[in-house]
Amino acid sequence: MQAAIESLPYLVDGLIMTLVISFLVVSISLVIGVVMGTGLVFGPTWLYWPIRLYSDFIRGIPILVLIFTVYYGLPALGLNLDNFWAAIAALTAFKVGHVIEVFRGAVQSIHHSQTEAAKAIGLTFWQRLAFVILPQAVRRFLPPWINAVADAVKGSALVSLIGVADLMLDIQKVIGRTYEPMPLYILGAIIYFVINYSLSATSRRLETRYSYVRE
Amino acid sequence: MPQPIVEIRNVNKSFGKNIVLRDVSMEIAPGQTVSIIGPSGSGKTTLLRCINLLETYDKGSIKVDGVEVGYRNSGNGSRKPRGEGELAGIRADIGMVFQLFFLFPHLTARQNVMLGLVKVRGKSKSEAGEIAEHWLDRVGLVDKKESLPAELSGGQQQRVGIARAVAMSPKVLLLDEITSALDPELVGEVLLVVKRLAEEGMTMIVVTHEMTFAREVGDRVVFMDGGLILEDGPSDDVLLRPSHERLQGFLSRLNLADILEHGL
Numbered sequence: 001m002q003a004a005i006e007s008l009p010y011l012v013d014g015l016i017m018t019l020v021i022s023f024l025v026v027s028i029s030l031v032i033g034v035v036m037g038t039g040l041v042f043g044p045t046w047l048y049w050p051i052r053l054y055s056d057f058i059r060g061i062p063i064l065v066l067i068f069t070v071y072y073g074l075p076a077l078g079l080n081l082d083n084f085w086a087a088i089a090a091l092t093a094f095k096v097g098h099v100i101e102v103f104r105g106a107v108q109s110i111h112h113s114q115t116e117a118a119k120a121i122g123l124t125f126w127q128r129l130a131f132v133i134l135p136q137a138v139r140r141f142l143p144p145w146i147n148a149v150a151d152a153v154k155g156s157a158l159v160s161l162i163g164v165a166d167l168m169l170d171i172q173k174v175i176g177r178t179y180e181p182m183p184l185y186i187l188g189a190i191i192y193f194v195i196n197y198s199l200s201a202t203s204r205r206l207e208t209r210y211s212y213v214r215e
Numbered sequence: 216m217p218q219p220i221v222e223i224r225n226v227n228k229s230f231g232k233n234i235v236l237r238d239v240s241m242e243i244a245p246g247q248t249v250s251i252i253g254p255s256g257s258g259k260t261t262l263l264r265c266i267n268l269l270e271t272y273d274k275g276s277i278k279v280d281g282v283e284v285g286y287r288n289s290g291n292g293s294r295k296p297r298g299e300g301e302l303a304g305i306r307a308d309i310g311m312v313f314q315l316f317f318l319f320p321h322l323t324a325r326q327n328v329m330l331g332l333v334k335v336r337g338k339s340k341s342e343a344g345e346i347a348e349h350w351l352d353r354v355g356l357v358d359k360k361e362s363l364p365a366e367l368s369g370g371q372q373q374r375v376g377i378a379r380a381v382a383m384s385p386k387v388l389l390l391d392e393i394t395s396a397l398d399p400e401l402v403g404e405v406l407l408v409v410k411r412l413a414e415e416g417m418t419m420i421v422v423t424h425e426m427t428f429a430r431e432v433g434d435r436v437v438f439m440d441g442g443l444i445l446e447d448g449p450s451d452d453v454l455l456r457p458s459h460e461r462l463q464g465f466l467s468r469l470n471l472a473d474i475l476e477h478g479l
Contacts, residue, residue, distance in 0.1 A: 116269055117317035121331035121383060122307025125299050131330060135321045210321075 004183040007174040014170030022153045025091040033099020058097040066090045071162045087159035098148040106141035139210040146203035150196040220245045226275035235261045237442040246416040250429035253439035259422045267309040307335045310380030310388040316372040318364040324375045325360040328382045350378035354408050370401030387418045438462045
């Protein structure tokens with residue numbers, strides 16, 4: 001216990017790194033995923049199939065394989081990312097696949113009649129999306145998306161394997177000095193849990209906020 | 216007859232091998248209310264949906280205020296589907312009220328009516344808000360303006376649906392079996408609103424199963440069966456003195472003579 005508390009200052013940098021990585025991955029993948037999801041749901045066939053293939057493929061490979069491929073594999077193709085950006089790129093590419101699917105599910109859960117009603121008052125495609133479909137889809141998008149965000153935070157621990165100094169790597173460094181793995185791993189588990197638990201609490205708050213019937 | 220506001224000429228439509236509209240033609244004068252009646256599957260709802268291109272039509276032409284709804288003629292006589300923007304502009308002038316209301320569940324009654332006014336008509340929020348309240352008042356719901364659709368009864372939701380359509384000042388209003396999903400005791404309040412609109416000169420095409428309503432509200436009744444218009448004439452002629460055998464059958468199945476003579 002003593003060891004865990006004393007080690008806290010040494011974990012701060014790593015914790016910040018974990019949060020930075022999670023934040024970047026989550027925000028970039030949200031933007032790209034929503035754009036690709038829009039293409040998947042509403043786009044023409046030539047757009048549908050590449051996105052469909054991408055999403056299925058990327059979600060079907062272990063994230064560690066993806067991280068190693070980007071970091072150790074891409075330099076052979078002339079693309080040399082340092083370990084931080086390789087980690088961001090790999091995790092984002094993976095997360096985009098989830099965002100696409102969550103977006104697709106949320107949008108398709110909105111009944112087609114909403115589109116018809118919106119057409120009937122003269123809204124264009126983008127207006128229908130912005131003012132009718134997406135505001136309703138948000139409610140169904142949030143819970144699975146926040147799950148995906150929590151996964152991203154957890155998945156970010158893998159980047160320590162390519163030497164990114166995140167929370168996980170800091171924990172291992174401390175263990176390397178103290179030879180007391182148990183308290184440190186428990187501490188790490190608690191920190192990850194606190195982050196993710198606050199995320200799911202936020203999710204529940206947002207769900208209530210976006211429900212159509214006031215409580 | 217004045218320049219018709221809606222002109223339907225030889226419209227054909229099929230879903231695969233199933234032909235739903237066969238050479239349908241009709242004209243509707245400004246201010247006229249036309250009721251379309253007929254058995255399920257007769258094509259009446261499809262015809263209505265073709266008028267604002269929620270369904271495409273295969274052949275023929277539908278013009279609203281002189282403008283072909285779905286297609287643009289491209290010089291050489293062939294026709295091209297209209298783009299998204301053009302279509303939205305045309306639909307803005309054609310109001311539609313749906314059987315199952317289809318209000319936007321995330322918006323209040325007032326916001327439901329305002330949406331088209333702000334985003335399509337380009338009105339300021341305050342002006343749109345006033346227009347919305349005016350129409351909610353007209354359908355008797357101004358005290359429910361801040362309610363979400365889920366907090367309203369079916370009849371109230373449908374009246375918001377009417378307000379949403381009428382607030383856009385459409386050239387023609389399409390009503391698609393707007394009372395079919397309502398409990399019987401809620402039908403009256405909705406029909407009353409429609410009757411007042413008819414009296415004020417709103418051009419309306421009404422697909423309905425309510426024969427008494429068709430007769431009261433409509434100047435004219437059209438009977439469709441099997442994708443064909445079989446009768447088209449003044450309400451009383453069509454409903455009280457049906458000449459076509461199939462219409463006679465349809466009406467007697469509805470026991471209409473009784474209802475018309477003795478009331479409900």
